[in-house]
Amino acid sequence: MLQTLSHAAVIGNELALSFSDGAELYLELPLLRRACPCAACQGEPDALGRVVRPHVEHGPKAFDLVKFEGVGGYGLQLHWADGHGYGIYSYPYLFRLAGL
Numbered sequence: 001m002l003q004t005l006s007h008a009a010v011i012g013n014e015l016a017l018s019f020s021d022g023a024e025l026y027l028e029l030p031l032l033r034r035a036c037p038c039a040a041c042q043g044e045p046d047a048l049g050r051v052v053r054p055h056v057e058h059g060p061k062a063f064d065l066v067k068f069e070g071v072g073g074y075g076l077q078l079h080w081a082d083g084h085g086y087g088i089y090s091y092p093y094l095f096r097l098a099g100l
């Protein structure tokens with residue numbers, strides 16, 4: 001099923017999302033940042049297909065969400081206060097993070 005995001009807002013320490021079918025997600029910002037799906041955070045397979053997860057340092061601004069934007073109707077790109085903003089979180093990935 002294709003989810004359509006109808007509303008998104010940062011409330012306190014959480015990103016609140018609601019979808020056209022009535023589903024709602026509340027995701028803590030530190031959890032979202034640690035789950036950033038970009039290659040710099042999650043690693044890329046090397047020539048042998050092994051994925052070595054990089055060690056990522058998170059500074060004091062790493063968990064402040066400054067901006068988010070929809071990407072192609074299937075996900076959200078999150079921009080963090082430390083300048084990191086490469087990760088595109090697909091809606092299914094966000095639901096998984098929320099444990100749904």
Ligand SMILES: [Zn+2]
Binds near residue numbers: 039
């Ligand atoms: Zn990242």
